[in-house]
Structures are given as structure tokens and as C-alpha cells.
Amino acid sequence: MAIILNIETATKNCSVSIAENGAIIAIQELNNGNYSHAEVLHPFINNILNEANIDSTSIDAIAVSKGPGSYTGLRIGVSAAKGLCFALNKPLISIDTLTSLSHAITIERGFMVPLLDARRMEVYAAVFNHQNQKLRDTKAEIIEDTSFLEYLKDHKVYFLGDGAAKCKPIITHKNAVFIDDKFPSAKEMAQLSFFKYNKSDFEDVAYFEPFYLKDFVVVPEKKKKPVF
Numbered sequence: 013m014a015i016i017l018n019i020e021t022a023t024k025n026c027s028v029s030i031a032e033n034g035a036i037i038a039i040q041e042l043n044n045g046n047y048s049h050a051e052v053l054h055p056f057i058n059n060i061l062n063e064a065n066i067d068s069t070s071i072d073a074i075a076v077s078k079g080p081g082s083y084t085g086l087r088i089g090v091s092a093a094k095g096l097c098f099a100l101n102k103p104l105i106s107i108d109t110l111t112s113l114s115h116a117i118t119i120e121r122g123f124m125v126p127l128l129d130a131r132r133m134e135v136y137a138a139v140f141n142h143q144n145q146k147l148r149d150t151k152a153e154i155i156e157d158t159s160f161l162e163y164l165k166d167h168k169v170y171f172l173g174d175g176a177a178k179c180k181p182i183i184t185h186k187n188a189v190f191i192d193d194k195f196p197s198a199k200e201m202a203q204l205s206f207f208k209y210n211k212s213d214f215e216d217v218a219y220f221e222p223f224y225l226k227d228f229v230v231v232p233e234k235k236k237k238p239v240f
Contacts, residue, residue, distance in 0.1 A: 014072045014209050017057065017096070018201040021049045021089030022081025022109040023128060023174055028056040029198035030064045034206035038063040039199055049088045071102055073214070075205035077196055078106035079223035080136040080150060081128055086222035094217055103214040105205045108223070110150055113173055114140040115200040117191060122168035123147070125160060127175030135175035136225060139163060152225050155179050164188060
């Protein structure tokens with residue numbers, strides 16, 4: 013038996029779940045359009061532990077969404093996960109965010125392209141087949157009308173995630189299907205983290221870092237004109 017705490021903070025959806033052998037026992041998430049992870053993440057963890065009637069010491073591992081995604085969101089989630097691992101002496105499991113997102117839908121044929129908004133016209137994207145096998149590595153890329161054409165020309169391609177909406181006006185191929193109400197969630201993490209737990213596929217807690225993919229860029233605040 014394995015009880016795993018799953019933490020997902022890569023996007024505006026702050027999501028936490030407790031799962032036993034890959035089956036969700038309790039889950040809590042908030043997607044209110046803001047990055048409120050710093051305020052709600054730890055209360056969510058306490059809430060689902062209480063709901064599941066599980067003491068934190070009974071957790072067998074902590075899993076965290078490793079990215080790509082929001083720099084601040086990932087940093088908050090990974091910091092919380094590593095802190096719990098150190099405090100409870102539990103192993104750390106990392107879950108690729110786009111792989112987890114690809115499990116949010118089920119298709120019989122064709123391809124899935126989970127997309128996360130990377131600002132402006134750029135997205136983080138990967139390509140999966142109907143069996144959730146990754147066919148193309150994750151990239152940060154600018155969306156054009158020819159994007160993913162090699163997959164679209166002969167098959168349906170399902171675009172999902174918070175980057176799908178910005179792609180819809182640009183990728184107009186008849187085989188493109190857009191699903192923009194799906195977000196990375198601790199729900200889809202449950203079976204993925206259990207699979208890794210069974211293989212003892214753990215991270216080095218001291219040295220693990222999120223998969224940011226792009227460097228964090230600080231935009232300087234515009235100087236306000238003096239008022240006389």
C-alpha cells in the first residue's frame with residue numbers, strides 16, 4: 013500500500029490530492045484566475061489530510077508537478093514538497109506537468125498536444141499519442157499557422173490546457189480540436205506518482221529543481237512621472 017500526497021502548482025490551478033495506490037481519497041483545488049498558491053497551498057494540504065483522516069507521518073511519498081509552467085507557481089510547489097520530504101523523511105517524486113495534463117482527456121486515435129501559456133504568443137508544448145506516449149520533447153515555442161502541421165495533416169489533434177485558447181485563432185486546420193477548460197491537476201498525478209513509487213523513481217531532495225524551461229525574466233517597473 014502506498015499513500016502519496018500530490019501537489020500541482022504549475023499553473024493558476026492550485027491542486028492537492030491524497031491517493032492510495034493511485035486512487036484519489038481526497039482532493040482540493042482552486043482555479044480563480046489568480047496565483048494564490050502561497051496563501052492556499054498549505055491549508056489545502058491540511059484540509060485533505062483531515063478529510064482523509066490521514067496523519068502526515070503515514071504518507072509514503074510526496075509528488076510534485078515539476079514543470080514547465082509558472083516560475084513562481086513551480087517554486088512554491090517544489091519548496092513545499094521538499095520541505096515536507098525533509099520534515100517527514102519521505103521520498104520525493106517529480107511528475108512532468110504536460111504528461112500529467114495529457115491524461116486529462118481520453119482519445120481513441122490521433123494526437124494530444126497539451127499547451128501551457130508562456131506569455132505573448134509562446135506556449136510550452138509536447139505531443140502525445142492516444143496511449144499517452146510522448147512523441148516529441150517539450151518545447152517553448154511561438155505558435156504559427158503551420159505549427160504541428162505534420163500531425164494535423166492526417167489525424168485529429170486535440171489541443172488542451174490554458175495555452176489552447178491563444179492557439180485557436182491561429183491554428184485553423186480542420187483536424188484541430190481545442191479543449192481550453194483543462195488544467196494540470198493533482199487528480200491526474202495520482203496514478204503517475206504511484207507508478208513511479210513502485211519503481212522507486214525518486215528525486216534527490218537536496219538538489220532537485222523544477223523544470224522551468226525558460227529563464228525567469230524580471231520586467232522592470234516603469235518609473236512614475238513626478239507629480240508637482
